Amino acid sequence: xxxxxxxxxxxxxxxxxxxxxxxxxxxxxxxxxxxxxxxxxxxxxxxxxxxxxxxxxxxxxxxxxxxxxxxxxxxxxxxxxxxxxxxxxxxxxxxxxxxxxxxxxxxxxxxxxxxxxxxxxxxxxxxxxxxxxxxxxxxxxxxxxxxxxxxxxxxxxxxxxxxxxxxxxxxxxxxxxxxxxxxxxxxxxxxxxxxxxxxxxxxxxxxxxxxxxxxxxxxxxxxxxxxxxxxxxxxxxxxxxxxxxxxxxxxxxxxxxxxxxxxxxxxxxxxxxxxxxxxxxxxxxxxxxxxxxxxxxxxxxxxxxxxxxxxxxxxxxxxxxxxxxxxxxxxxxxxxxxxxxxxxxxxxxxxxxxxxxxxxxxxxxxxxxxxxxxxxxxxxxxxxxxxxxxxxxxxxxxxxxxxxxxxxxxxxxxxxxxxxxxxxxxxxxxxxxxxxxxxxxxxxxxxxxxxxxxxxxxxxxxxxxxxxxxxxxxxxxxxxxxx
Amino acid sequence: xxxxxxxxxxxxxxxxxxxxxxxxxxxxxxxxxxxxxxxxxxxxxxxxxxxxxxxxxxxxxxxxxxxxxxxxxxxxxxxxxxxxxxxxxxxxxxxxxxxxxxxxx
Ligand code: FES
Numbered sequence: 001x002x003x004x005x006x007x008x009x010x011x012x013x014x015x016x017x018x019x020x021x022x023x024x025x026x027x028x029x030x031x032x033x034x035x036x037x038x039x040x041x042x043x044x045x046x047x048x049x050x051x052x053x054x055x056x057x058x059x060x061x062x063x064x065x066x067x068x069x070x071x072x073x074x075x076x077x078x079x080x081x082x083x084x085x086x087x088x089x090x091x092x093x094x095x096x097x098x099x100x101x102x103x104x105x106x107x108x109x110x111x112x113x114x115x116x117x118x119x120x121x122x123x124x125x126x127x128x129x130x131x132x133x134x135x136x137x138x139x140x141x142x143x144x145x146x147x148x149x150x151x152x153x154x155x156x157x158x159x160x161x162x163x164x165x166x167x168x169x170x171x172x173x174x175x176x177x178x179x180x181x182x183x184x185x186x187x188x189x190x191x192x193x194x195x196x197x198x199x200x201x202x203x204x205x206x207x208x209x210x211x212x213x214x215x216x217x218x219x220x221x222x223x224x225x226x227x228x229x230x231x232x233x234x235x236x237x238x239x240x241x242x243x244x245x246x247x248x249x250x251x252x253x254x255x256x257x258x259x260x261x262x263x264x265x266x267x268x269x270x271x272x273x274x275x276x277x278x279x280x281x282x283x284x285x286x287x288x289x290x291x292x293x294x295x296x297x298x299x300x301x302x303x304x305x306x307x308x309x310x311x312x313x314x315x316x317x318x319x320x321x322x323x324x325x326x327x328x329x330x331x332x333x334x335x336x337x338x339x340x341x342x343x344x345x346x347x348x349x350x351x352x353x354x355x356x357x358x359x360x361x362x363x364x365x366x367x368x369x370x371x372x373x374x375x376x377x378x379x380x381x382x383x384x385x386x387x388x389x390x391x392x393x394x395x396x397x398x399x400x401x402x403x404x405x406x407x408x409x410x411x412x413x414x415x416x417x418x419x420x421x422x423x424x425x426x427x428x429x430x431x432x433x434x435x436x437x438x439x440x441x442x443x444x445x446x447x448x449x450x451x452x453x454x455x456x457x458x459x460x461x462x463x464x465x466x467x468x469x470x471x472x473x474x475x476x477x478x479x480x481x482x483x
Numbered sequence: 484x485x486x487x488x489x490x491x492x493x494x495x496x497x498x499x500x501x502x503x504x505x506x507x508x509x510x511x512x513x514x515x516x517x518x519x520x521x522x523x524x525x526x527x528x529x530x531x532x533x534x535x536x537x538x539x540x541x542x543x544x545x546x547x548x549x550x551x552x553x554x555x556x557x558x559x560x561x562x563x564x565x566x567x568x569x570x571x572x573x574x575x576x577x578x579x580x581x582x583x584x585x586x587x588x
Contacts, residue, residue: 052546059545065514065567070492152547164527164540171544175564179519180488180512183527183541207486266538267527410542410550413534444549449542 022048022100024364025129025142027107027307030058031350032342033148034086035357040146041093043365048140049090049099050131052106056090057083058150059170060350062177076177076202078238079350105131105138110307113141127337144337144364147308147325148357151301151343154322154452156191156398157416159406160262160271161297169199169298182208184294188271190214190259192392193300194349197242203296204249211290213251214273216258216280216299217392258282259295260401268295280395300392301347302452308344311335318346320389321452330370331360339364348385352378399457408457409450411443419457431455500570504529511568518544518551518564521574529553529563533579553577 022045026037029051037049049056057063061083064070074080093099113126127145131138153170160166167175167183169191175181186209189200200213246253254273260282261272275286303324309315314334315323324346331339339360342353355378362370402408404417422428422437431447431454434440440454441447447454489496499510502520511520518541521529528538530552542550546565554575555561563574 064492064494067514068489068492068494068496068512070494072491072493075491075493153543162537162539164538167541168543168548171542171564174544175519175522175541176488179515179522180492180494181515181519181522182488183522205486206488206491410539410548413532413537444552445547449548 020140022046022140022142024048024144024146024361025050025127025140026146026148027110027129028058028148028150028342029053029056029101029103030060030148030150030342030353031086032150032344032353032357032360033058033146034061034083034090035354036146036148036341036361037099037357038086038089038093039358039361040365041098042089043361043367045098045361045365047093047099048102048129048142050102050105050107050129052104054103056087056101056103059174060353062174064178064180068180070180075205078198082350082354102131102138104133106133107131107307110145110311112311144339146331146357146360146364147305147333147338147340147344148342148353149304149307149344151303151347152448153195153298154300154302154394155297155449156299156394157406157408157450157453158258158260158262158401159403160264160268162407162410163262163264163268164266165264165268165294166262167294167296169195169296170301172294172296173199173202176202176206180206182206182294183296184292185209186211186292187294187296188212188214188259188273188290188292189296190216190271190273191298191300192216192394193298194239194388194392195298195301197239197246199296199298200251201242201245204245204251210246210249210251211292212254212273213246214254214257214259216256216276216394216398218256257286258398258401259297260287262295263289268292271295274401276395277397278395279397281397281400299394300389301343303344303347305344308333308335308338308340311338313338313340316346318389319386320347320393322347322389329375330363331356332363346382346385347389348381352381352385355381394456396456408453409438409440409443409447411445411449412439412441414438414440414450416457419454423458428458430460431458434458502568502570502572502574504574505576511570511572515568516564517553517555517566517568517572517574520568521563528576529574530577531579536579 024040024045025048026033037047041047063073107129109130111128113128127142153168189196200210204210256276259271260274262268263270270289270291272287274282302322314326316326318324325333325340325344327345333340341356341360402416406416408416418438422434428434496512501508502511528540530539539550541564542548544564551563552560553563554577
């Protein structure tokens with residue numbers, strides 16, 4: 001990744017070079033991280049804001065490269081003005097030297113700084129962050145860290161999911177928002193979770209034909225908790241907006257259904273959709289074929305926690321079957337000096353992430369009492385997030401759509417059969433053992449694509465925290481540069 | 484007129500330049516990643532897997548899955564969804580581990 005083009009390298013960097021030490025380091029420049037960094041800088045904290053992407057915004061506010069000359073990037077987004085307001089505040093703070101933005105920086109290791117000393121309050125140890133730019137590593141220290149690393153998409157394998165033209169729902173969104181491209185002209189959208197409706201709406205707006213949205217969960221689950229729904233009218237409005245847009249484009253919504261196979265040899269040409277029972281087992285005889293030249297698929301999001309769990313931070317189970325960081329009312333994790341906001345605390349969307357980022361910043365800046373309205377907003381949105389999570393939790397029967405030769409691990413090309421053998425014949429009882437016996441999850445992506453599926457196939461009913469010493473692949477040459 | 488991503492975002496990019504994919508010229512818009520430039524031409528695969536030799540291309544689009552690897556300017560295992568398509572970039576389909584030159588297989 002290029003780093004020399006980072007505006008900081010030219011402009012404000014010299015102001016910081018003497019002292020790579022900050023009051024706060026924010027990891028992730030999506031909604032939570034942006035809100036946290038600007039709120040902390042508003043209160044006078046010197047912040048470093050690190051992000052793996054080329055431009056701030058994270059996956060949610062991902063936008064076209066400036067060279068693409070997009071006059072209306074707002075049409076690719078909801079609430080674009082929220083982002084531009086944050087971006088303006090960020091620019092002002094960078095100008096004033098209160099925030100240093102480090103784009104193209106992937107933080108792969110977070111450690112208590114041995115040279116930190118105890119000059120700060122007890123819950124403010126010094127942290128040392130190691131980031132990779134793909135070519136070199138850089139280090140900085142900070143008194144407090146706000147983890148806003150977001151989430152990645154959960155994938156459940158099915159026959160044909162490795163065919164070209166099958167892409168993640170978030171990936172289709174990301175390529176559209178950043179590169180103004182589509183994977184095909186007739187795109188089926190499938191999986192589970194509210195991201196699907198948003199993806200389908202933006203794909204159709206961009207000129208794709210979406211013959212079907214296939215949702216494995218059942219939206220009726222939401223209706224069982226009318227009180228929680230009524231507390232977040234904005235969320236209902238969003239759902240209705242997407243619904244209306246999709247109806248206008250004659251998009252069919254298949255509920256309690258899944259794509260159980262993608263067909264094609266060199267690329268996807270059609271998918272088979274089947275009804276699911278309450279456990280997500282395909283119901284025989286309900287299959288129908290839908291022609292398409294692309295499939296955008298995803299089963300919700302998994303919080304990205306490695307940096308925190310490696311430090312021993314406690315997690316909590318979320319109703320969608322994932323783990324999130326356990327935080328207190330002020331966004332503190334169980335590790336002193338480490339704070340978290342947004343999807344790392346449980347997937348809940350941009351609005352919640354913004355509120356949590358701000359709450360964390362206020363607490364880190366030492367505000368004794370957070371604004372009541374902000375606390376109330378977080379409570380309402382968190383309540384909705386938990387309801388949403390429950391409605392889209394994968395049922396235990398989804399492995400029913402696998403075939404023995406279905407690849408589960410894309411990187412190492414490990415078929416389902418080999419994993420079943422590891423469990424049934426070799427006695428593996430957890431994902432780690434399966435991994436060692438089959439190489440599933442040992443490839444390039446380090447199990448990010450197959451991890452949740454392998455855990456289920458290994459018979460683990462509860463998710464377990466991912467612990468890995470480095471949060472992304474780092475070149476040996478870069479590691480050798482570590483002090 | 485048919486709606487496109489560019490028309491939706493009212494994009495007026497600078498003139499397209501050319502990259503090379505497996506020896507043939509491919510137009511790319513300034514600011515696009517290599518993967519995006521290939522998608523724009525309807526190209527979805529630019530790698531074959533190590534074991535079964537199956538075609539792969541971009542899957543996650545954000546640098547997490549490593550399915551979009553290709554040989555770029557002679558360097559194997561480059562994530563094309565992250566790399567900008569700079570003028571004159573050469574991209575070649577990556578076969579297997581992309582280290583045919585080392586004779587490791
Ligand atoms: S498409 Fe997943 S890393 Fe490039």
